[in-house]
Amino acid sequence: MTRTKLTAVTALVALALASGGPPARAQERVKIRVAALTLPVFNPIIVHLMKEKGIDARHQLDMDVRAYPSIAAFYAALATGEADTTVVGGPTVFQKMRTEGVPIRIVATIVPQSDLVILTASPAIQSLVDLKGKTLAADMGSQQYQAVAIYGRAKGLTLGTDVTVVQASFALARTQLAAGRVDAAMVIEPIATMMLKENAQYRMIFNGGVAWRELTGGEGWDLVVPLREDFIKRAPAAVARWIAALQEVQAFVKQNVDEADAIVARTVKLPPGIFKEALASGRWVVDVRPAWGARERKSIRDMFERAVAAKYLEKLPDDAIIYAP
Numbered sequence: 356m357t358r359t360k361l362t363a364v365t366a367l368v369a370l371a372l373a374s375g376g377p378p379a380r381a382q383e384r385v386k387i388r389v390a391a392l393t394l395p396v397f398n399p400i401i402v403h404l405m406k407e408k409g410i411d412a413r414h415q416l417d418m419d420v421r422a423y424p425s426i427a428a429f430y431a432a433l434a435t436g437e438a439d440t441t442v443v444g445g446p447t448v449f450q451k452m453r454t455e456g457v458p459i460r461i462v463a464t465i466v467p468q469s470d471l472v473i474l475t476a477s478p479a480i481q482s483l484v485d486l487k488g489k490t491l492a493a494d495m496g497s498q499q500y501q502a503v504a505i506y507g508r509a510k511g512l513t514l515g516t517d518v519t520v521v522q523a524s525f526a527l528a529r530t531q532l533a534a535g536r537v538d539a540a541m542v543i544e545p546i547a548t549m550m551l552k553e554n555a556q557y558r559m560i561f562n563g564g565v566a567w568r569e570l571t572g573g574e575g576w577d578l579v580v581p582l583r584e585d586f587i588k589r590a591p592a593a594v595a596r597w598i599a600a601l602q603e604v605q606a607f608v609k610q611n612v613d614e615a616d617a618i619v620a621r622t623v624k625l626p627p628g629i630f631k632e633a634l635a636s637g638r639w640v641v642d643v644r645p646a647w648g649a650r651e652r653k654s655i656r657d658m659f660e661r662a663v664a665a666k667y668l669e670k671l672p673d674d675a676i677i678y679a680p
Contacts (some may be wrong), residue, residue: 360480363485367424376629379651383415383419384412384415384416384433385415385416385417385590385592385596386416386417386419387411387416387417387418387419387439387440387586387593387597388419388421388432388437388438388440389402389418389419389421389438389439389440389441389442390421390423390429390432390437390438390441391422391423391429391442392422392423392424392425392426392429392444393422393423393424394424394426394585395489395545395623395624395625396424396441396543396545397443397466397470397544397578397639398429398441398442398528399622399623400619400623400625400630401442401443401465401601401604401641402420402442403618403619403622403623404604404607404615404618404619405418405600405601405604406418406420407618408563408604408607410600410603410604410607411600413600413603414596414597414599414603415596416488416593416596416597416600416601421437429441430444430448433452433457433459433581433583434452434457436583436585438583439582439583439585440580440581440582440583440584440586440597441581442465442580442601443465443466443578443579443580444579444581445486445497445498445499445577445578445579446461446498446576446579446658446659447501447658447662447667447668448657449461449579449581449661449672449676450499450652450658450659450668450671450672450676451668453672453673453676454655454668454669454670454671454672456512458583458584458585459582459583459584459676460581460582460583460584460587460675460676460677460678461579461581461582461597461646461655461676461677461678462581462582462594462597462645462646462678463579463580463598463601463643463644463645464576464579464580464642464643464644464646464651465576465578465579465580465601465641465642465643465644466576466577466578466639466640466641466642466656467563467564467574467575467576467577467640467642468502468564468566468567468576468577469562469563469564469565469576469577469637469638469639469640470543470544470547470563470564470577470633470638470639470640471499471502471503471540471541471543471561471562471563471564471577472541472542472543472544472547472559472560472561472562472563472638473486473491473503473539473540473542473560473561474532474539474547474550474551474557474558474559474560475532475538475539475540475557475558475560476554476556476557476558476566477489477538477539479559479595480538480539481512481560482502482560482561483506483507483512483560483561483566484507484510484511484512486512486517486518486538486539486560487512487517487518488517488518488534489518489519489538489539490518490519490520490521490536490537490538490539491514491518491519491520491521491537491538491539491540491541491542492520492521492523492527492528492529492531492532492536492537492539492541493514493520493521493522493523493541494522494523494525494528494541495515495520495522495555498577499541499543499563499577500514500541501662501665501667501675502563502566502567502575502577503561503563503566504665504667505570505661505662505665506561506566506567506569506570509570514658517615521536521537523540525541525543525546526540526546528540528541528542529542529546529549529550530624532550532557533550533553533554539560540676541561541661542617543577543661544633544638544639545625545629545630545633547559547633547638548629548632548633548636548639549626549629552629552632555605562638563575563577564638571657571661573650573653573654573657574646574654575654575657575658576654576658577657579640579646579655580597580598580601580643582594582597582678587678590591594678594680598643598645601643602643603630604641604643605641605642605643608634608641609641612631612634615630616628616629616630616631617632631678646677646678647677647678647679652677655677656677659671659672
């Protein structure tokens with residue numbers, strides 16, 4: 356061996372010893388099949404922001420995005436195992452799925468109840484209680500309706516009895532109120548922000564976050580993050596990576612709201628400025644926390660218990676529905 360080669364080998368050995376061994380191989384990226392809605396709602400916004408900024412790759416994940424045109428098909432993909440996650444979903448929706456045998460676990464929080472609102476144009480309606488004898492457009496099969504109904508009962512108001520409820524998706528509720536067919540509409544963001552910009556007479560008479568805190572003394576969650584158990588067993592380290600990736604999306608939105616708004620306008624087709632305005636209003640909040648924290652677990656379990664007490668769901672899920680490492 357020549358002196359030059361010997362010097363080079365010695366240098367490499369010294370470098371390896373100094374670093375504790377040979378350079379580590381990059382962690383292998385884990386494929387995660389993600390159900391994404393084609394509607395302009397929170398789920399595709401998170402998915403597009405993560406992909407556009409390469410956040411999944413930075414956390415050694417490879418999102419395989421699968422598009423669904425309806426919420427029913429979206430949840431069905433998670434139930435059948437066609438998707439590993441829907442990114443977001445309602446806590447009591449997952450409660451029902453779990454009690455029916457779908458192997459899913461909640462791993463994180465993501466959107467508080469503050470994005471749920473009821474709007475009206477009537478000056479005579481100042482609060483939810485003032486809807487007595489009036490009409491409300493709402494999706495009666497949604498978790499959001501359950502939250503409103505539970506709060507209403509605490510105020511002596513029964514939806515469907517004291518208030519005539521017209522079945523309507525969030526988009527249809529918007530149309531019904533605009534046409535004057537109902538007195539109020541139950542909607543979520545970003546529809547709420549778009550409606551408030553469309554009509555200066557619209558006022559918010561109910562905010563889910565405020566109402567739930569008044570009712571329970573704590574926070575409630577409109578959306579949480581699920582993962583299928585088979586994915587968790589296959590890639591247990593990926594749970595922490597997935598939560599970290601979602602937290603990076605949260606940080607990106609907070610620190611780069613104009614860029615985030617532009618991405619959302621281009622990919623999800625929301626009107627420019629709507630995403631930014633919904634965030635600025637304080638109604639649309641991204642708040643990713645591990646679900647197994649004492650406070651988070653308590654608030655999610657409280658929602659399960661109230662859904663059963665109100666007879667919207669038959670039974671509580673087992674404790675394993677909330678993931679813990």
